[in-house]
Structures are given as structure tokens and as C-alpha cells.
Amino acid sequence: MTLRDLVVVRLGVAVNLVVGQVAAALLLPVYLDTIGTVLVATLVGPRAAIVAGLTSQVLNAVLSGNFTWLPFGVVQIVIALYAALAARLGAFRRLGTAVAAGFGLGIVAASTSAPISYYLFGGATAGGVTAVTTVLRALGAPLPVAVAAASYSTDLLDKSLVFALVAVVLRSLPRQMAVRFPMLAR
Template identity: 75%
Template sequence: MTLRDLVLIRLGVAVNLVIGQIVAALLLPVYLDSVGTILVAALVGPRAAIAAGLVSQVLNAVISGNFSWLPFGLVQVVIALYATAAARLGAFRSYATAVPAGLGMGLVAASCSAPISYFLFGGVTAGGVTVVTTVVRALGAPLGVAVASASYATDLLDKTIAFVLVTLLLRSLPRTLATRFPALAR
């Protein structure tokens, strides 16, 4: 890995951790905390994206103190791999491909995080998702169904928006910058 790759990974991590500030100002019901990982996957490649995802997970814990969510690092690895594959298949070339690819990412991510949430934490994890889980459970659904529906609902929305945003970002790159990312040419 080159020094440039490392600086880009650091950028991806910073985007993952800081974009929430913008999302919060807009009161959007999503996190978008993997936009940086997806971006690094499209610009550099899978190893860099995995590094960005894992470092984000660790630093998130260091900053917030919520170290119990470290097992969700596995989801970050899956996101990095899926996003790299999506980028290589050209999913970020247009919104028409980014939306279905994002929905697919949501399905995959939720399929990963729901079991972690259910088996390790009994459905009680970070803020918003847990509220949805609780509401669905209060409506009479079994806990497993409540956890799964909350995970799928959040992740489908979150990852679709993330994919559309990354598409917008890649389309907005100035030519001088774009030519410096060989992974983009693929």
C-alpha cells in the first residue's frame, strides 16, 4: 500500500466519522457512516476499503466509548467487499444502477448486522434502530422479526442514499483528480 493509499484511507475514515454532522443538521433518519468506506472502495480498492471500515469502527468506539459495538466491524468488511465489486461492475456510473446496487448493499448489510444485533445484543444497539425494533416488538411481532425489520428498513434506506451520494461524488470529481485514480477507469 502506498503512502497515498494510506492518506486516502484516512480521508475515508474522516468522511465516515464526520458526515454524521451534516446528516444530523438535516435531521435525516440515516447514518451514512459508510460513505467514506464505499468511496475508498471505488477509488482505491478492497484492501483499502476494509482498512477504512475497520479503522472507522475502532475510532468510533474510541470517540464515543461504545466499545461493545466492535463486533459490527464484520459488517464494515462486508460493505467494503460489496462496494468494491459494485464499483468494478460499474454501479456508480449512473443513478439508475446505483439505486439497485445500494438496495442490494442494504440487504447484504442488514443480513449481516441483524444476526449480530439479535444474538449478541438481544436487539438493543445504537439509538434509532433500537427504537424501531422496540416499536415493532410492541406491535406484537416476535423479537427476531422486530430486529430484522428494523435492520432491513434502516440499512435499505441508508445504503441506497450512500450509493447515490457516492455516485454524485464520483461524477463531481474534477478531471485532474479523476485521472489520478486508476481504479476509477475500470
């Protein structure tokens, strides 16, 4: 990684943390704490995005004190690889394809996080998701189903929104800035 890539990764991590806090402060039903990771994937590439995702996971734990999130670092790796692939395939060129690709990532991310949540934490992890899980369970759904359904509903909305926002950012990027990121040209 070059020094400049490193600076971009630091920026991505900071964006993850800050936008995640903004989403929480606005009481939105989504996390948005992977915008920076996806952005780094589109600007620099998969390796840098993985580093950004894992660093975000650690620093999120340090800042919030909630270290139970650490095992979900695996999800960050999946997100980084998926986003880089989506960028390579040109998914961010149009808003529609970006949202569709984000929807796909929602499925992949939830499929990764639901088992972690179920096996390591008995389905009780992040606040909003757990509330949905509990309601579904009270309605009679078996626990694994309830955990999965809760994860999917949140992740689908969250990741679609993240991809849409990144697509908008990339489109607003001035030309002289965009040309500095060779990943974008592909």
C-alpha cells in the same frame, strides 16, 4: 498500500466520522457513516476499503465512547467488499444503478448486522433501530423478526443514499483528479 493510498484511506475514515456526525446532527433517520468506506472502495480498491471500514469502527467507538459498536466491524468488511465489486461492475456510473446497488447492499448489510444485534445484544443496539424494533415487538412481531425488520428498513434507505452520494461525488470529480485513481478507469 502506497503512501498515497494510505492518505486516501485516512481521508475516507475522516469522511465516515464527520458525515456520520452531520447526519446525526441533522436528525436524519440514516447513519451515512460508510460514505468514506464506499468512496475508498471505488477509488483504491477492496483491501483499502476494508482497512478504512475497520479503522472507522474503532475510531467511532473511541470518539463516542460507545464500544458496543465494535462487533459490527464485520459489517464494515462486507460493505467494503460489496462496494468494490459494485464499482468494478460499473454501478456508480449512473445514479439509478448506484441506488439499486445500494439497495442490494442494504439487504446484505442488514442480513449481517441483524444477527449480531440479536445474538450479542438482545436486539437493543443503535438508538433509532432499537426504537423501531420495540414498536414492532409491541405490535406483536416475534423478536428476531422485529430486529431484522428494523435493521432492514434503516439499512436499505441508508445504503441507497450512501451509494447515490458517492456516485454524485465521482461524477463531480474533475478529470485531472479522476485520472489519478486507476480503479476508476475500470
